[in-house]
Amino acid sequence: MQNILIYTNVDKDIGLEVTKRLVDILKSHNKSIWINYRGVCEIELKEYCIELSEIPDKNIDIIMAIGGDGTILGLAREVYHYDVPIIGINLGRIGFLAEVEIGDMENIVTFLEKGKYEIEERIMVEASITSDPDRKDMIGLNDIVINRGSFSRMIEVEIHINGKYVDKYFADGVIISTPTGSTAYNLSAGGPLLMPDALMMVITPVCPHSLSARPIVVSYTHRICVKLSEEAENEKEVPMLTIDGQEGIELSGKEDIYIKKAEKTIKLIKPKGINYYDILRKKLN
Structure with missing residues (x-):
């Protein structure tokens, strides 16, 4: 090198x-x-x-x-x-x-x-939206989040996986996380931890108004669709799509957001001999 x-x-x-x-x-x-x-x-x-x-x-x-x-x-x-x-x-x-x-x-x-190092390949997620299907830059390493706008009210989202209806959430939003992102917003929202090299994604509702809504772990080969069923009544109610908590895109309100594994991975260099479970204990306690 x-x-x-x-x-x-x-x-x-x-x-x-x-x-x-x-x-x-x-x-x-x-x-x-x-x-x-x-x-x-x-x-x-x-x-x-x-x-x-x-x-x-x-x-x-x-x-x-x-x-x-x-x-x-x-x-x-x-x-x-x-x-x-x-x-x-x-x-x-x-x-x-x-x-x-x-x-x-x-x-x-x-x-x-x-x-004395290893190269870990981490999967990334890619989103597309019906109102702007040609947009190509919605790629994240941690997560894609669809959440309510600045107005403090829940949004209604439907989850479909590979074209099949899964569930409907009344919630502050929903997180689609990679294994890398499972220690971030997903964890704070009650989602599970995934090993960094796991070939999975996790769907985690944020503050759902339900006793039964739980995170769902899916294969990284699956295509997830988040359907928003309500039009925003004013600019404060416009839902947002955020990428890794760093970039935000306003949604129209009534929209379909498709999320899948990105085509490429990102390569991270890690020193050999590091125990991931030691990192979890050290960083999260």
């Missing part, structure tokens, strides 16, 4: 101190370095700065993301088409995806060069 792109969340790496330190580490190992971050490229690092669209031209082997899990979620959507593995350096709160802590950064090149 010779050509390395550093992707920095400037809101997390204040003053780019971690980025500069990582550049020095990589330079000491004679690596070819490129940098991308939101904001004006700092003058002393300007020679390394590229746009993400230049990844194929630079033959990038690996992306080192500096930030938190949210940074990796956003990056995963941006580099979805490039098939480049990502390793995360954690400056955030949780660190399920960004597993390398700052104190271990000095060893990052060593364990990569010695092959």
Whole structure:
């Protein structure tokens, strides 16, 4: 892995101190370095700065993301088409995806060069909506969520799987989560934890007005349809589709949203020897 792109969340790496330190580490190992971050490229690092669209031209082997899990979620959507593995350096709160802590950064090149890592392929989800069938950018690593707008009232949603009616929920919304996203909003809403490499998705209602509504785990090969049956009466009642909790799209109210596994996966680099159950205990307690 010779050509390395550093992707920095400037809101997390204040003053780019971690980025500069990582550049020095990589330079000491004679690596070819490129940098991308939101904001004006700092003058002393300007020679390394590229746009993400230049990844194929630079033959990038690996992306080192500096930030938190949210940074990796956003990056995963941006580099979805490039098939480049990502390793995360954690400056955030949780660190399920960004597993390398700052104190271990000095060893990052060593364990990569010695092959002391694994590449996990994580499935992603893709949504399409009847009002805008040609839109192609609704892809998430964690989840697709359909929820009520700013007005505090429930929405009515019907769930269909592979064209077959499953159930109707009166709820604040519904989450369609990947295994990666099962530790996020899905968990908070009472959904089950899935192993990261599980080939499944989970449908979890949010605050359903029912004693019987429960999450449903389905195969990743299934096509899910969420039907909204009511037109929004005003702009406050317009339901939203959100992707990884970072991007939001207003829905018309009476709409069909189709959700399936995305065509490609995202590749995450993990140091060998890490026990996922240890991470769960550490991060969620």
